[in-house]
Amino acid sequence: MRKFDDSLPLQLLKAREAAMSFFRPLLQEYAVTEQQWRILRALDEYQELESKQLAERCCILSPSLTGILNRLEQVGYIQRRKSSEDQRRSCISLSEQGRQLVDTLSPQVEQRYKQLTDSLSQQKLEQLSTLLHELSQLRSL
Amino acid sequence: MRKFDDSLPLQLLKAREAAMSFFRPLLQEYAVTEQQWRILRALDEYQELESKQLAERCCILSPSLTGILNRLEQVGYIQRRKSSEDQRRSCISLSEQGRQLVDTLSPQVEQRYKQLTDSLSQQKLEQLSTLLHELSQLRSL
DNA sequence: CAGTGGTGCTTAATATATTAACAAGTGGCC
DNA sequence: GGCCACTTGTTAATATATTAAGCACCACTG
Structure with missing residues (x-):
């Protein structure tokens, strides 16, 4: 039978752990969790998002x-603010303080990200990115 | 700046979600969690393991x-049983009931795993596996 | 306009993840 | 033997993950 260590989900998990090891100390220094940072990062890029969109993009369940x-x-x-058309939806956006944090943290995160990508070579990174994207599209029937 | 969706950790997370979607229904049917299954799977392959080894292999913190x-x-x-030489260590192994579960579940898991790998092609899978392994070796200095 | 199905978000209950602190066991060293 | 540094495993406190229920709001339809 297939070996335990050959499990694709486990490989993905370990790879992610290695990647996150580059950022964890930094995030901890600013007292934000991995998930919180994903949210802040998404809000910084898309200005204002509804909860559902945020969940989708950040891969976090409601x-x-x-x-x-x-x-x-x-x-x-x-x-937050309630959507005027649909009372169910709430629109989320960064506060001034949130924006400041992102502005402060982003460059440092980018720096470590560069350390990470440099350790792997640009070509392999793109190759990996392509394969991961392809895998992400798959769904069990 | 680099786009949010280009984040390697996020890509790894989404890919893993997609991969796990093949197994989640099955595991749920047998009332075992993803992590519990990793443990059982590891114990099935290595007979008896200490907590620390189990944690290492399964990528689970103590x-x-x-x-x-x-x-x-x-x-x-x-x-469990206490190690005779070192009273700190405890050795874990599958019970008869645990072995039965693994014997029942494994073939079905393998079947879904094949569906997953078939959807991606053998070549890409190996390529991906290689890249993931390489990434896993990286550590922030 | 009450009824109905569907959507967006929250609650509840349980299982993990993460960091720090701790308790106990081990080995070396004087 | 007693002190000490180190290792193993646990507990504590907080943050998330996961599934199932629930609640409010929306659109549609008779």
């Missing part, structure tokens, strides 16, 4: 998102 | 492992 957004709101990094 | 092993022991899938 029940988790509820808690994360509550905490981010409490420390003052984001703000 | 505090999480403590809880997972407690639950697996309670439902009767594993058993």
